[in-house]
Amino acid sequence: MFYGIDIGSTTTKIIGMEERIEYRKILPTIEFIYSDYKENFHDSVSTGYGRYSIKSKITIPEIRAHVIGAVYQTGLKDFVLLDIGGQDFKIINVKNGFLDDFATNDKCAAGTGRFLEKMANVLNVDINILSRNYEDPVKINSTCTVFAETELVGLMMEKYPKERLMAGINHAVYERIRPYIMKFRPKRIVFTGGVANNMAIARIIEEKSGMDVIVPDDPQANGAIGCAIYSKKIHQRSIIP
Secondary structure, eight states, X not given: OEEEEEEOSSEEEEEEESSSEXXXXXXXXXXXXXXXXXXXXXXXXXXXXXXXGSOOSEEOOHHHHHHHHHHHHHOOSSEEEEEEOSSOEEEEEEETTEEEEEEEOOXXXXXXXXXXXXXXXXXXXXXXXXXXXXXXXXXXXXXXXXXXXXXXXXXXXXXXXXXXXXXXXXXXXXXXXXXXXXXXXXSEEEEESGGGGXXXXXXXXXXXXXXXXXXXXXXXXXXXXXXXXXXXXXXXXXXXX
16 A cells, blocks of 8 residues: 655645555544554655654655646646645646646735634634635635634624625635736636635635636545655656566
8 A cells, every 4th residue: 555644734634545545534633643643654655744743754845745636636737736725825837747836825824724714713603614605795804814803703793694704704715815826827726625625715716717626526635645646656666677
């Protein structure tokens, strides 16, 4: 079995594959780091924020892992990869299956999974309910998580419907990432990371930008999939006479 691990700031994704993916596990990073479970993966390929926290055989940059995973999952060679995780987001221009250029946010939680979780907590709604709303949004001007939280409380005091506030939150994420996406003027976007499960944001990107948005079957584990594929390729090269 060839294992790939993406140790993110909030969750750790583990993929095991032979001819296809046969093992998949996602767990909180804090749980993974402080468990004996991680000792099983010394022969893995790892990436992510915490990739040096385990003694894996090979580590590769996050961007490389995500490109490999997205190409594998979609079969596409030319696209812009939008990956939104718990604490950051990455926009990667992929040409002929390889990295061409990229942009990332500036270590700010705005426009990330953390932002969505904080806003959902303020509204006292489940994150899955938040991810369904995109129509008739109330505009949220602040992109900073702290200021947006204060702004949202004020809007709640004005008794705007929750559905409109949730839509506003999702639109605020798009407004945060829009300048980065437009830098590359893509025709199609592959959307990965945990936030790719928020179908409202995918719909907003399509409607606002006019671009096709493709969400692969396993967007959250995309980086780990890329690591597992890399592990398999390295092994195959090492046994070629």
